[in-house]
Amino acid sequence: MATEAERRAGELVVDLGAIVANWHELCERHQSGPVAGVVKADGYGLGAGAVAKALAAASCWNFFVAQLSEGIALRKELSHGPMIAVLSGFPPGADGGAGLTPVINTPQDLAAHRAAGTRGAILHLDTGMERLGLNARELAGAGSLSDLDLRFVMTHLACADEPGHPLNAEQARRFHAMAEAAPGVPRSFANSSGLFLGERFESDLARPGAALYGINPTPGQPNPMRCVLRLLVPVLQIRQVPAGATVGYGATWVAKRDSRIATIAAGYADGYLRALSGRGFALAAGRTVQLVGRVSMDLITLDVTDVPELAVGDRVELIGPEQTPDAVAALAGTIGYEVLTALGTRYHRRYITA
Numbered sequence: 001m002a003t004e005a006e007r008r009a010g011e012l013v014v015d016l017g018a019i020v021a022n023w024h025e026l027c028e029r030h031q032s033g034p035v036a037g038v039v040k041a042d043g044y045g046l047g048a049g050a051v052a053k054a055l056a057a058a059s060c061w062n063f064f065v066a067q068l069s070e071g072i073a074l075r076k077e078l079s080h081g082p083m084i085a086v087l088s089g090f091p092p093g094a095d096g097g098a099g100l101t102p103v104i105n106t107p108q109d110l111a112a113h114r115a116a117g118t119r120g121a122i123l124h125l126d127t128g129m130e131r132l133g134l135n136a137r138e139l140a141g142a143g144s145l146s147d148l149d150l151r152f153v154m155t156h157l158a159c160a161d162e163p164g165h166p167l168n169a170e171q172a173r174r175f176h177a178m179a180e181a182a183p184g185v186p187r188s189f190a191n192s193s194g195l196f197l198g199e200r201f202e203s204d205l206a207r208p209g210a211a212l213y214g215i216n217p218t219p220g221q222p223n224p225m226r227c228v229l230r231l232l233v234p235v236l237q238i239r240q241v242p243a244g245a246t247v248g249y250g251a252t253w254v255a256k257r258d259s260r261i262a263t264i265a266a267g268y269a270d271g272y273l274r275a276l277s278g279r280g281f282a283l284a285a286g287r288t289v290q291l292v293g294r295v296s297m298d299l300i301t302l303d304v305t306d307v308p309e310l311a312v313g314d315r316v317e318l319i320g321p322e323q324t325p326d327a328v329a330a331l332a333g334t335i336g337y338e339v340l341t342a343l344g345t346r347y348h349r350r351y352i353t354a
């Protein structure tokens with residue numbers, strides 16, 4: 001039985017079965033080596049622990065988080081078997097026995113881990129992102145790497161979602177050339193979109209995040225991934241609004257007809273982006289209804305004039321298979337990644353394995 005508090009808050013239903021199915025689909029595409037699960041930013045907002053446990057149960061043995069704190073928290077959820085690599089790196093010993101794998105991003109990191117004799121680190125090579133990782137000059141300056149016990153060398157693609165971008169091939173060329181400095185060390189290359197770029201982007205370990213969560217890795221083409229979530233939010237109130245009345249902050253929406261307006265328990269504090277003001281849609285009793293007025297912190301308003309059966313307490317769907325994170329993002333002028341990672345902490349997260 002849901003508590004009253006749960007009935008009045010939004011519910012994020014996360015389909016772990018669909019996430020695992022997406023992972024299997026990506027494994028099919030990557031014959032050259034295993035496929036990791038990137039679960040940074042709390043599993044792209046869906047819950048890193050739940051996602052990683054489901055993937056580990058399906059034999060995914062490699063996980064990536066961004067920050068040390070994420071790695072320490074995730075290790076508490078997983079056994080000591082799977083690799084948990086921290087993309088931003090950490091100083092030797094800072095994982096406090098959690099058995100995390102540091103990613104070495106700078107000559108200073110390299111020197112520190114070399115001096116400490118760290119075993120099983122990942123060396124990040126920068127091949128065109130100019131963000132993290134050693135560039136060719138820094139790699140040359142590091143001298144022989146044979147004293148380092150490296151688990152992988154990796155690089156990250158800047159333009160993988162644009163298959164025609166010349167930087168993709170250039171990064172592949174640079175990566176394989178630079179990786180020669182660490183002979184015999186396994187290589188980790190493609191992110192989600194990189195898995196769809198062809199053979200030159202295959203490696204010993206792919207690192208998809210977004211595609212696991214149903215974001216389209218091939219923008220502009222049909223989405224090969226399954227939608228993994230539904231965001232269901234209850235109607236708090238329904239009111240009759242006469243023609244000519246305005247709704248919400250700034251009085252930006254004026255009723256053209258006598259209207260029925262439903263107020264819904266989600267707002268920009270829950271990651272329902274304010275840029276969706278006057279643009280968003282919801283699915284109410286199976287029908288698409290328009291968001292009217294501005295998105296406020298805790299509430300949004302919908303024109304449900306044409307859905308007379310909708311009642312207080314019913315739930316409307318803000319994100320789901322009918323309205324994917326990518327579609328919501330397009331309306332808000334952003335990307336599905338931001339829509340997912342913005343999802344707030346007030347939703348009750350319910351995990352299913354349908």
Ligand SMILES: *Cc1c(COP(=O)(O)O)cnc(C)c1O
Nearest residue numbers: 038156191192207208209210211
């Ligand atoms: C976030 C990230 C990934 C995953 O990227 P997606 O586009 O979500 O698949 C892989 N590698 C690195 C270094 C990252 O920062």
